[in-house]
Amino acid sequence: MKMNGAQIFVESLKKEGVKVIFGLPGGVVLKIFDVLYDYKDPALVLTRHEQGAMHMAEGYAKATGKPGVVLVTSGPGMTNTVTGLADAYMDSVPLVVFTGQVSTNLIGNDAFQEADNVGISRPCTKYNYLVKDVNDLAQTIKEAFYIATTGRPGPVLVDIPKDVSMNQTEFNYPEKVYIRGYNPTYEGHKWQIKQAADAILKARRPIIYVGGGTVFSNAFEELREFADLTQIPVDMTLMALGSFPATHPLSLGMLGMHGSYASNMTIHHSDLIVAMGSRFDDRVTGKVSEFAPHAKIIHIDIDPTSIQKIMDVHIPIVGDVKCVLRELNQHLRTSVNGQRKEELKPWWNQIGEWQRKHPLTYTQEKNQKIKPQYMIDRLYQLTKDQNPIVATDVGQHQMWAAQHFKLDHPRTWLTSGGLGTMGFGFPAALGAQRAFPGRLVLGIVGDGSFQMNLQELATAMDHHLPVKIAIVNNGYHGMVRQWQDLFYNSRYSASCLGNCPDYVKLADAYGAIGLRATKPEEVDVVIKESLKIDKPVLIDFQVDPMENCYPMIPAGGANNEMILENPPELQNKEKEKTGAKKAGNGEKEGVLTA
Amino acid sequence: MEHIISVMVENKFGVLSRVAGLFSGRGFNIESLSVGPSMDPTVSMMTLVTRGDDRIVEQIIKQLNKLIDVIKVVDLTEGAFVARETVLIKINAKGEDRAEALRITDIFRARVIDSTPATYTIEVTGDTNKIDAIINLLRPLGIKDLIRTGRIAIAREEIKAAVQEKSPDKKRLELK
Ligand SMILES: Cc1ncc(C[n+]2csc(CCOP(=O)(O)OP(=O)(O)O)c2C)c(N)n1
Ligand SMILES: [Mg+2]
Numbered sequence: 018m019k020m021n022g023a024q025i026f027v028e029s030l031k032k033e034g035v036k037v038i039f040g041l042p043g044g045v046v047l048k049i050f051d052v053l054y055d056y057k058d059p060a061l062v063l064t065r066h067e068q069g070a071m072h073m074a075e076g077y078a079k080a081t082g083k084p085g086v087v088l089v090t091s092g093p094g095m096t097n098t099v100t101g102l103a104d105a106y107m108d109s110v111p112l113v114v115f116t117g118q119v120s121t122n123l124i125g126n127d128a129f130q131e132a133d134n135v136g137i138s139r140p141c142t143k144y145n146y147l148v149k150d151v152n153d154l155a156q157t158i159k160e161a162f163y164i165a166t167t168g169r170p171g172p173v174l175v176d177i178p179k180d181v182s183m184n185q186t187e188f189n190y191p192e193k194v195y196i197r198g199y200n201p202t203y204e205g206h207k208w209q210i211k212q213a214a215d216a217i218l219k220a221r222r223p224i225i226y227v228g229g230g231t232v233f234s235n236a237f238e239e240l241r242e243f244a245d246l247t248q249i250p251v252d253m254t255l256m257a258l259g260s261f262p263a264t265h266p267l268s269l270g271m272l273g274m275h276g277s278y279a280s281n282m283t284i285h286h287s288d289l290i291v292a293m294g295s296r297f298d299d300r301v302t303g304k305v306s307e308f309a310p311h312a313k314i315i316h317i318d319i320d321p322t323s324i325q326k327i328m329d330v331h332i333p334i335v336g337d338v339k340c341v342l343r344e345l346n347q348h349l350r351t352s353v354n355g356q357r358k359e360e361l362k363p364w365w366n367q368i369g370e371w372q373r374k375h376p377l378t379y380t381q382e383k384n385q386k387i388k389p390q391y392m393i394d395r396l397y398q399l400t401k402d403q404n405p406i407v408a409t410d411v412g413q414h415q416m417w418a419a420q421h422f423k424l425d426h427p428r429t430w431l432t433s434g435g436l437g438t439m440g441f442g443f444p445a446a447l448g449a450q451r452a453f454p455g456r457l458v459l460g461i462v463g464d465g466s467f468q469m470n471l472q473e474l475a476t477a478m479d480h481h482l483p484v485k486i487a488i489v490n491n492g493y494h495g496m497v498r499q500w501q502d503l504f505y506n507s508r509y510s511a512s513c514l515g516n517c518p519d520y521v522k523l524a525d526a527y528g529a530i531g532l533r534a535t536k537p538e539e540v541d542v543v544i545k546e547s548l549k550i551d552k553p554v555l556i557d558f559q560v561d562p563m564e565n566c567y568p569m570i571p572a573g574g575a576n577n578e579m580i581l582e583n584p585p586e587l588q589n590k591e592k593e594k595t596g597a598k599k600a601g602n603g604e605k606e607g608v609l610t611a
Numbered sequence: 612m613e614h615i616i617s618v619m620v621e622n623k624f625g626v627l628s629r630v631a632g633l634f635s636g637r638g639f640n641i642e643s644l645s646v647g648p649s650m651d652p653t654v655s656m657m658t659l660v661t662r663g664d665d666r667i668v669e670q671i672i673k674q675l676n677k678l679i680d681v682i683k684v685v686d687l688t689e690g691a692f693v694a695r696e697t698v699l700i701k702i703n704a705k706g707e708d709r710a711e712a713l714r715i716t717d718i719f720r721a722r723v724i725d726s727t728p729a730t731y732t733i734e735v736t737g738d739t740n741k742i743d744a745i746i747n748l749l750r751p752l753g754i755k756d757l758i759r760t761g762r763i764a765i766a767r768e769e770i771k772a773a774v775q776e777k778s779p780d781k782k783r784l785e786l787k
Binding site for chain 2: 135136139140143144147164196197198199320321322325326
């Protein structure tokens with residue numbers, strides 16, 4: 018059947034099983050939006066900013082494992098997607114992003130709203146296309162989805178000129194794709210896997226170091242079995258949280274810059290690291306030359322460039338974590354004996370000592386300001402039975418959420434790790450809520466970060482996305498202030514947020530619900546209240562503005578050199594000015610509901 | 612150490628910028644890059660000359676392989692290979708210098724491809740040593756202009772260069 022490009026676009030998306038498109042229209046994509054007008058499936062979510070659309074698609078993709086789809090116009094529409102592209106590229110999020118382009122005869126003429134979309138996005142996409150002929154459109158879309166979702170996933174951009182969306186051709190959706198330069202390896206090398214199994218059984222101080230790739234590979238059961246069989250402690254990166262149950266006795270929680278004392282000490286003193294779907298990021302290794310000095314490394318990753326990039330690896334295994342673990346478990350099932358617990362007892366005793374020495378704790382005094390750790394802990398305690406999806410922004414609140422919100426289920430953690438994109442959390446929560454209308458989706462967001470994409474409150478209302486957004490309102494770019502405390506003599510250059518909106522009124526202005534807690538005893542009350550409301554809710558938690566996040570490994574420090582609390586000069590300062598300066602809305606009494 | 616890497620790529624627009632962008636974006640050193648069509652019209656061949664320690668070169672090769680438009684990468688330096696470069700050199704050549712220029716051209720089995728009363732343009736092909744040598748000899752005459760192609764290289768037949776094949780097509784995901 019003959020169709021125009023816009024129809025081919027929509028029909029191709031249907032073939033790919035796309036249910037939702039996040040986007041915002043403009044001149045050169047009007048034909049496509051016009052065709053979409055007649056469709057319920059895929060449905061369109063109109064966002065208020067293209068960056069919002071990108072993070073929604075990321076949230077959707079991370080929560081579901083399916084590719085997120087975005088449709089925006091040329092020029093500024095495309096340039097507004099760049100942060101999301103870079104974010105998705107860093108965190109290996111499968112996205113297919115369609116951008117409009119000026120007509121093929123105008124390309125290169127500096128036409129109205131023309132931008133070199135393919136040129137701009139090249140370094141922050143896994144691959145990108147400019148479709149010059151409507152006859153190539155279906156094939157290109159097929160390839161785009163294939164590339165985005167296979168191997169190490171990532172964002173793919175498809176640039177569609179206006180005339181391509183108008184021109185007609187026969188629609189034939191290809192069944193298969195073959196790209197000769199693209200053949201990701203899934204099965205690991207058998208001999209290497211055997212070597213790994215031997216090394217694992219020999220090690221006496223082993224550690225599993227799990228990264229985000231384990232999530233994309235859906236290797237949860239395999240990881241669980243691997244850990245149970247071998248009794249090896251599990252360290253997770255920020256990106257991996259949820260891939261192994263945080264409350265499992267073998268879990269040591271997050272490692273790295275703000276990881277737990279025990280997780281960092283364990284990896285530092287280990288004799289064998291089993292790395293999977295992780296890439297030895299500098300936020301994990303700290304000073305590379307002093308990272309795990311006694312350890313042999315087994316590294317499982319689907320992306321060969323991740324292996325041997327930072328660290329010397331003794332047993333590299335290129336492959337999909339799920340496939341490799343399956344094979345590895347098969348070896349281990351026959352070779353582990355009942356002695357594992359006994360063999361690793363001294364190691365676990367040592368780890369237990371570290372855990373007891375510096376657990377992740379906080380103190381909340383009744384008559385003091387709300388401690389951010391306390392409110393996150395309460396949010397966790399009061400919602401954990403509902404298996405919520407948790408989205409965060411970037412900053413202190415993100416790290417506290419990673420430390421205190423104990424996730425036991427995969428694909429419940431939406432955070433921007435590699436790029437560290439403020440403004441990610443709220444739209445990501447909306448994307449996940451759009452995918453799972455019936456589930457509890459929480460945002461734990463920073464007051465600074467939230468203000469970067471708060472326009473999406475309108476999208477939340479339009480599409481009835483009843484997310485519960487907890488604003489950890491410290492009146493600061495808290496993480497910046499913390500670095501200034503520690504490394505810049507507490508000179509708070511541009512970290513105080515000065516004038517902030519009244520978040521309760523803000524919610525009200527959009528027709529959402531705003532709640533506020535200013536005292537510890539109000540925390541539970543507002544959380545419980547929010548859970549009863551079937552609408553988007555913003556909760557303004559006015560927390561202690563001076564709280565700092567520990568443990569912390571200073572950038573470039575070694576993993577066994579953690580700062581565990583405020584250094585003395587900061588502690589004295591804290592005592593001097595009781596009731597430290599608070600930005601934003603003053604001390605409103607009681608619990609306000611809009 | 613210097614590495615000469617032969618890269619087989621899709622003959623599509625934008626491929627050169629993907630390769631160039633990889634080098635600039637990751638701070639890899641690139642000494643020369645030459646591209647041309649191959650016997651297969653859908654494929655182009657690139658010869659890349661780069662420098663770096665083992666870890667960096669390993670990364671370069673892996674990163675090249677990761678590019679979707681790259682079909683095959685071979686580090687020629689791991690085996691026996693021949694490399695050649697062509698240079699066009701325009702020199703001042705008046706009076707007695709003209710004879711000297713022709714003599715040098717002759718010694719290096721180079722060719723004069725253009726001539727005016729005051730200049731010669733000389734074409735020379737060879738390995739790096741030969742090219743450097745002729746440039747050094749011609750320099751005293753006064754080099755007006757010089758252009759080099761960058762090296763192209765090919766593995767010797769008898770001793771196969773170590774081939775960094777892309778991961779074999781073992782377990783392709785069956786598409787729904
Ligand atoms: C888009 C963007 N700009 C700047 C930064 C640098 N940065 C990292 S954390 C941070 C402060 C975040 O403040 P807030 O969202 O209030 O979180 P808090 O640390 O206070 O919990 C800044 C500015 C960033 N990560 N992203
Ligand atoms: Mg803040």
